[in-house]
Amino acid sequence: MAQVKPSEIKLPPLKKLTNYPEKLAPGHRLCAGCGASIIIRQMYMVANALGYELVWANATGCVEVCTTIYPYTSWKSPWIHNAFENAAATISGVEAAYKALKKKGRLPSDKKVKFIALGGDGGTYDIGFQSLSGALERGHDFVYVCYDNEAYMNTGIQRSSATPKYANTTTQPVGSESLGKPQHKKWLPEVAAAHGIPYVAQVSPSHWKDLMDKFKKALLTEGPAFINAFSVCPRGWRSKEEEGIKISKLAVETNYWPLFEVENGKWRITHKPKNPKPIEEYLKLQGRFKHLFKPENQDKIRELQEEVNRRWEWLNKMEELTNREG
């Protein structure tokens, strides 16, 4: 098959995408306004348009728990859940089986297949980190998608290494001696990129064109791809259900959640807000940061702004560095 560059494959307009059947059935029990199912649906829109059947390995977490409560499943694709910490290892096995059965002529279907591992930030940044790193390093042909809602939401808002500094969680709550989580969030896409894999991206469902374009590239990538997706959690963030997309947009427009990709070692920021909004705009819509708006904590907001700036500058430097001529 002739190699077609991902950039040459255009996704049809939104209207056209509605012609394909929904692969994530309703009736799942994710919270009203959950960001994760929006991400999954947008991914399916891409897979449908490109003619891929997705085979999923889902880490324990909100999506897993809510979409497959026996005897119901919301999935219209092959889907497997193994445990919390091993989605990447599980998909490694599925992908290896695919290769083996293909070689031996025992595949039950000849459809175009892509393997997706899906996990929340708990199953990706923390407990599943070793399994993820192993699978990326081994170079399996799969896409790992993390729906990052910045805490263990399935079990009731416990902090993770994806939780931002000063967020209020149940395991590092705000109190007389505490302002919430004392550490900054781990920069996981950067860590994934350090594996030297062909494709890494950070996305937000609010910027669906960007998300779809990146998922398209991930699907067309041979070898491992990693996507970190901003996943609003109204319950855990103490935000309004209907404001999920608004908050997602603000995360991008404040540079809190930069949209970028690393394609074969070249870093590219895919959306550069002309006038980035101050971080307050993003924080104030979420109850988890409420305590920062007390007058005595104004410096903490400044600190968060500085961290945003630091990462943004770092990304810009990486972009400049990896795209130099010669």
Next chain:
Amino acid sequence: MNGKSWREMPIGAVIPEPGSSEKYNTGEWRAWRPVFEAEKCVNCMICWVFCPDSCILVKEEKMVGVDYDHCKGCGICAHECPTNALKMKPEYLFREED
């Protein structure tokens, strides 16, 4: 309740029926209902692309309504609709009619 004998259930808790959650009615959860006014709709599909519950009903590339059996009433569709073709109204207004 499941209620089935262990002898009748598929082994290993495999679910061989894809998308069976459609039988589970999450519409019961709704406190607010998105009400669709077709005449205001420009079929931009913004509601469709953002719906977390696959509840925006589209036929032949036209938005035709909301799947109330499953819509949980999060309100994202109404909030994001650029033409106010969807509006959130309290569910009790409709439940009494049922």
Next chain:
Amino acid sequence: MRPELIKEVTYVPYSGNMAAAEAMRQINPDVVAAYPITPQTELMQFFADFVANGLVDTEYIPVESEHSAMSACVGAAAAGSRAMTATAGPGLAYMWEVLGIASGMRLPIVMTVVNRALSAPINIHGDQSDMMGARDQGWIMLFSENAEEQYDNLVQAFKIAEDERTRLPVMVGMDGFVISHAIERVRLLPDKAVEEFVGEPKVMFPLLDVDNPVTHGPVAMTDSYMEFKRQQREAMMEAYKVIREVGQQFEEAFGRKYEHIETYMIDDADYVLIIIGSTAGTAKYVIKKLREEKGIKVGLIKIRTYRPFPYYDVMDALEASNAKAVGVFDRAETFGAVGGPLYSDVATAMYLRGKTYPIVSFIYGLGGRDTNVHHIEEAIDKVMAKAAGKEVPLINYLNLNE
């Protein structure tokens, strides 16, 4: 096409690891995911060599941990492929969570366990605490006395695992170093004969059948979880039959007998030893010697199938003997319980038949501690004392520095 290496029955000088790797080569599994750990490392090196030289068609995944090894096997088996791995001691302990997932999802994975002690203190030597610690994880468990049995048991394992009545994973244990690393005479079967015996994989609900998508591993709430566990018990009870049938088929095909237990000089035995693994072989030597030299009638029951536990077979053998007392040998501790795990199983077997033989419990060989002829003789002395109505401690440690 992978080359045919062994065309006729061949006797070779092999270690247990070599024998297990050879069985894996002949089974030619679709996927092998493994992580090296002493004393299993060598086994995976042999297998990796087969992969590197095109002697198998296997997709080999050199994973980053045992946890991922079993996780990948779960994915591969659910996908509809034949998956194998191997581990030892702490590696098996690290897999523990996923062991229960493999059996709970009813995936016919086959694994060699080179039995090794668990930490702490860290120790790499032979000890069955690893498999005994995993005994309630729903796997069929076979134990081998020597390298040849490890080979034969692996050849039988997929037929047991994939049978529609079982659909359970199988682990086959052999003692670390004393079997895994020692060279012994092993009878290898022809490649073709193994291929034919193992047969085509029997697949159920394959994930890779994208035309018929299935969901594997959902949440089961209080209204259905217990039913799935009941199914597993049923499958394990069926496995009792299946293991026996496959053993008979193996005997018909290759002339070596495999039952749930192996008895040795039991019929007229006044004293019966019950042992798992390599030390059963040492006991055979002692039994023969004692009979020849002193006329003491000792017999042996060697446990091959540990899960499902062959209660009936053990009791049939005991009842057919003249047993006045029984010595039960555990190469694992169960702190805070009476005896070791095998002791509990044997005691349960007696209870089921309403027969109580005096039992002396022996804990032996922990962390590779040698159990030689003298120690077995010492144990037999205690069993004889017990039979004579003398007071003997309930739990006795062999070759321990008191």
Next chain:
Amino acid sequence: MIEIRWHARGGQGAVTASKMLASAVIKEGKYAQSNPDYGAERSGAPLRAYNRVSEEPITLHCMVINPDIVVVVDPTLLKAVPFLEGTDESATLIINTDKTPSEIREKYGIQGRKIYTVDATKIAMEELKRPLMNVPMLGALVKVLGSIVKVETVEEEIKKTFGKKLSENALNANVRALYRAYEEVQSE
């Protein structure tokens, strides 16, 4: 059944020699075991390796405690390790030394036991140009074992074991070392 214990230092090839012996015996349709001294194979450190050889199946799976034959590959070990441990007066000793059996008996005050000596170091230095005494000691052992295994079968095992690793010259040197020790081993 004959039980054999090897005393050597890590890197001298005693484990390999023990494996080659077992392989040769098995090749002849008999039974054998070869066990390394697990976990102690540090270069230069004293180690033990074990063999059992028999016309009958062997079921013993324990360490060799009371060897019938003790092979001392490195003469410096005579002072360093208790090489007589577990042996009784019926045991056989095969020692790498430039001394005669009676000199060894006198020097170490050995009661009973049949003593064989062979200057395996000299053979190794002359044939292999390196102090690799495992093959010559294997030659001496094969001679002492008598009918249970033919030296020609051991030669085949040596070729099989080293064939891929060594040049033809080095391989031939090993075979010469095997036969020389087989011939030169002496008893009282």
